[in-house]
Amino acid sequence: xxxxxxxxVHSGENLxxxxxxxxxxxxxxxxxxxRGFTADPDRILSDMAYGRAHHRAIYFIxxxxxxxxxxxxxxxxxxxxxxxxxxxxxxxxxxVESNVGKVDKRERHLFLTKSGHxxxxxxxxxxxxxxxxxxxxxxxxxVSGFRHVLEAMMDREMRAAYKRLRDT
Amino acid sequence: xxxxxxxxVHSGENLxxxxxxxxxxxxxxxxxxxRGFTADPDRILSDMAYGRAHHRAIYFIxxxxxxxxxxxxxxxxxxxxxxxxxxxxxxxxxxVESNVGKVDKRERHLFLTKSGHxxxxxxxxxxxxxxxxxxxxxxxxxVSGFRHVLEAMMDREMRAAYKRLRDT
DNA sequence: CTTGGAATGTCAACAACGCTGACATATGGT
DNA sequence: ACCATATGTCAGCGTTGTTGACATTCCAAG
Numbered sequence: 001x002x003x004x005x006x007x008x009v010h011s012g013e014n015l016x017x018x019x020x021x022x023x024x025x026x027x028x029x030x031x032x033x034x035r036g037f038t039a040d041p042d043r044i045l046s047d048m049a050y051g052r053a054h055h056r057a058i059y060f061i062x063x064x065x066x067x068x069x070x071x072x073x074x075x076x077x078x079x080x081x082x083x084x085x086x087x088x089x090x091x092x093x094x095x096v097e098s099n100v101g102k103v104d105k106r107e108r109h110l111f112l113t114k115s116g117h118x119x120x121x122x123x124x125x126x127x128x129x130x131x132x133x134x135x136x137x138x139x140x141x142x143v144s145g146f147r148h149v150l151e152a153m154m155d156r157e158m159r160a161a162y163k164r165l166r167d168t
Numbered sequence: 169x170x171x172x173x174x175x176x177v178h179s180g181e182n183l184x185x186x187x188x189x190x191x192x193x194x195x196x197x198x199x200x201x202x203r204g205f206t207a208d209p210d211r212i213l214s215d216m217a218y219g220r221a222h223h224r225a226i227y228f229i230x231x232x233x234x235x236x237x238x239x240x241x242x243x244x245x246x247x248x249x250x251x252x253x254x255x256x257x258x259x260x261x262x263x264v265e266s267n268v269g270k271v272d273k274r275e276r277h278l279f280l281t282k283s284g285h286x287x288x289x290x291x292x293x294x295x296x297x298x299x300x301x302x303x304x305x306x307x308x309x310x311v312s313g314f315r316h317v318l319e320a321m322m323d324r325e326m327r328a329a330y331k332r333l334r335d336t
Numbered sequence: 337c338t339t340g341g342a343a344t345g346t347c348a349a350c351a352a353c354g355c356t357g358a359c360a361t362a363t364g365g366t
Numbered sequence: 367a368c369c370a371t372a373t374g375t376c377a378g379c380g381t382t383g384t385t386g387a388c389a390t391t392c393c394a395a396g
Binding site: 151 | 186188191192193194195196197198199200201202203204205207224231245292295296298299300301302303304305306307309310311312313314315316317318319320321322323326327329330333334
């Protein structure tokens, strides 16, 4: 521990060494698990002309209906130009509706259409099913730990965005 | 529960509802946390002419020195053409060494050079530091749960690759 | 020894999705 | 009324993924 490269902590009756090797394994777990996390939606979307960016947009528009483009930008962490391309195709294809703001006409308020909702359901169902299985397999205490670690791993601004969404 | 959309489980003295809403929050946590997970290396690499793909290649070559191109392909889950482009630049820049196999001369065995190791260290140090902080914050039981859930979330083949690496 | 298949690499074209720059429009404070 | 600011759009470029076609090199089976 003197070199700050490892941390010894107590876990129930067991000692858990947070050596570089342990951290390395966790990084790999994160890498492979995220692949699994996105695998099902990716598969579904690849059949259509859409990708992961479309999924994210649809997801968060569903989560916060009426959100503005700028708000979505902050959540997604991309440039407005990048998001715009995705939004344009979604609007053209009739999955998303963009309404000019009543108070501030510069703003566009985004909503999912009926077919937009349907796609969102399909994608989220697949992703939720995998997560539900993983949670069932790991058990409730593991889930709570999982959530805790993830939250601690976020950047400060992202944690804020996360909590803002969560407390909705 | 009759609709299979939610699961009720017991957590210590508390009841934990795995409703769709809970799963949704976990999905968002995963999304934001992965951003944090990759943020530091991304920042470092953006200054150089490299991206996340280069990081992944360097990471796994360091993890399994002498690995073949084909083996790396399977771990990374990309095509050889895609990996080849990345490897070529890394070899040209003197970060990776590619040695023709002695037993099977078709194979190329990949190693990091001195400067390759240095970059790997820089990138991994940043990523490990974040993870160590998150683990310290969450505590050992949370870490164990975190790992468990991640493992359960992987695809079968990825879980196999993960375990193969882990047991090295 | 020839031949088929496997591993590797290259070239070309393309798609998804990041980015920057330039610009149009709407708003609001001066 | 006007100009800085916020917002959104269009155009072009870079990274990194994809498929397809094809050359090379080598091992191993016949």
